[in-house]
Amino acid sequence: MTGGVSVGLVVNPVAGLGGAAGLKGSDGAEAQRAALARGATPRAGERAARAVRALLSRRPGTRLVTAPGPMGGHSARAAGAPHDLVRPSPLAESGPSGPTTARDTRRAVLAMAGVDLLLFAGGDGTARDVLDAVRELRERGERVPPVLGIPAGVKVYSGCFAVSPAAAGFLAAAYLSGTSGLSGTSGGGPGRAALIEAEVVDLDEDRYRQGLVSPVLYGGLPVPAAPAALSGRKAGSSATAPGTVEGIAREVVSRMRPGVRHVLGPGATTRAVGRALGLATTLLGVDVVERDGAEGRLVAADVSEAELSGLVEGREAVLVLSVIGGQGFVLGRGNQQVSPRVLRAVLGTVPGRLLVLATQQKLAALGGRPLLADSGDEDLDRMLAGHVQVITGYHESTIYRISAASEELYG
């Protein structure tokens, strides 16, 4: 039964145009015209329709609220979904056949604020537009709907996207049925599964086309938590993730020499290191700890770049950083406190002073892509490039490729 549930759908019809055309993105009217001139075909609408078909296969009769034409109506019709169009039309400005703009996306989201779940098809640029609209709703004190991205853009690095269009549809159906979420916890209202805050990140495409990298974390969107990975298992396998994280923490502690300052970056894996030392280190901040016999000592918690620089300057220190899931960033995402001057002070010429932590699952999810260093200093990134030992468990590690983000992604 689907009574009363409504799902919003916003399609950025020009998302993904630039990819096939080799333009590294589709932001801006000029890039879009160039892409079309190079023979690119819009595909966001078809990808949105695939997501809607997947949703309908699990929840037949789900009613969509969408924008007219290429911004959603076409996709809803192609998928055979019953739908209503939002009024006033966000296309009023561009006209029904003209090119759509970021502003159209924002207006469409604002018009759909009352839906139970908002699906949007696009890339990181579209996610930013959705985030802008969500911020506007927050500023007005209005309700913010949960959102979920259908990957259809060139750059899809933000955490708010499902892994594929169909996966977006299935996840949406699971969420609306109250079956998604971790341990069935309810965070999104009665009968709804948990929501998590997912990162929206994007690159400045103009700088990116010039070979300059400036990935920016723009903020967070509330998205349905994906169900815990349903890993097919062979009887007796017991390598569950939490145990592995504890194993990683044990390994790090076993390598710590007393008196050496250890800089723990953000993340659940590094926090487990703090826990193994009996310390309440922070999840999102950068903390500095030392080992004192069997005990741990918290030198400073949640430090700023300047504080950190002062704490490691002129003494022996080790950086302990985890891999940011999905993208493989070790430096430059969420740990900007570890600045180029901090890196230079700690590493000197000894790469062994950097410990990278990741579960094997996390590395497997990179699909063969290298780890990325984006410290803000490309010379430093290039110095770090090569192979790095990644601790994957107690007395377990792998040797994994790490690249300067500037060369790997945009070179």
Added chain:
Amino acid sequence: MNTAEPFAELPVAPKPPLRRFHQARWDEPIIFELSTPGRRGIAVPEPGAPRVELPASVRRAEPPKLPELAQPHVVRHYLRLSQENLGADLNIDVGQGTCTMKYSPKVNDRFAAAVAELHPLQHEDTVQGVLEIYWRLERMLAEISGMSRVSLQPGSGSAAIYANVAMIRAYHAARGEGHRDQVITTMFSHPSNAACAKTAGFEVITLMPDADGLPDIEALRAAVGPRTAALMITNPEDTGIFNPRIREFVDLVHEAGGLACYDQANANGILGITRARDAGFDLCHFNLHKTFSTPHACGGPAAGACGVSAGLAPFLPGPVVAFDGSTYRLETPERSIGKVRPFLGVTPNIVRAYAWIMSLGADGLRQVAETAALNNNYLMRRILDIPGASAPWGGRRIEQVRYSWQELSEETGVHSEEIGVRAADFGVHYWTSHHPYLVPEPFTLEPTESYSKEDLDEYAAILAHVADEARRDPELVRGAPYNQSVHKIDPSPLDDPKAWAPTWRAYVRKHLS
């Protein structure tokens, strides 16, 4: 309406393309629960056999706690259990990739039965025949691998890997290099290599695949050093891709002072084509049940074999069989790591493996490898014809392929595991992959030399049918199996030491008291 099935119609109708399979479900108790005090099967003694009085020193004060049943109940019990299986003798067993399910010729069971009544403590002089079989099988495996000596003692593949790790440790210790505490392995080598190394106290460094699906040689270069004890590697790896630079891998490790150990548990694709020692390896092992046709026997009693170069021969587990030209003797190598299991080895499987090799000869072994590779590449072609299936990294494979249902799964939301379970409704099955899944939505097929073209066509047709079902009715596939003995099970007790019970005694202790 007549709902009778048309089996009784004459003439007999042709069979449909897919079997209308249904597995038996007997709801059979555990044999201990069937016990009734005093019930016996009767074995009548030979006429005239003298009565034997056991001396008090070996006589039990209390009878063993064995189940007490009459003969027909024993027969019925085990036949019922056998009907609830999809064993290698029942199904087209190509879905257990990396486990290498091949046919075990029944004639070899007769030879195994011939040694069943030997006692492992009999004097050497009274068992010269079986010692000769050990000796000759060792020489054959030495020839097949290029190694100098082979131990047939290990009771399984993992026991053979552990014996190799123990020899590596002893070798370095004997040279005053006990500081070598790192073992390097690869993500697509069998995980027993990492597990055994870790059990033996080594730190384990795992190499991830490069863009071609091969272990990253640059990562190996970065990994080797003064702490390197050994490289433990499978080739071809679980992907079925043969590493053409394997000699370079071995050389890099040797240059750093480490040993190179070849996991060729499954040598099915390379028998008679290439040899471990020829690529420079110092140690290797075989699983007799994967390569030499002996039964897997549900995880035991299998048998493993460790091969080593001359420099490592003094460290072999003992005893081994020695031959002076006239008599076979047991001896323990000079610096032996000791026993890895009691006595000499799993003798019935040693006899079966010997018989299998003797029946094929050198040319036959090579033909096994060629047929296995041909079967595999034929099946790969059939599988890749199924929309939604892929084989990452492309190219031809040796004896197995790790495939992916990623495309199908993204389209339908049905996972590889669910497709494998649905396939069991048609009388076959498959296994996905070791963890973690590097290949998304994986499944691993390995047809070996045992299966015919018709077998492979039937298997591929079943997977094509289930993939089509996943598109038309994903919920049907997700709800499977429907025709199996056991439907959905909760595997979590397998991960809980307080709950698991590998023996009746443990079950009574943990769950009935």
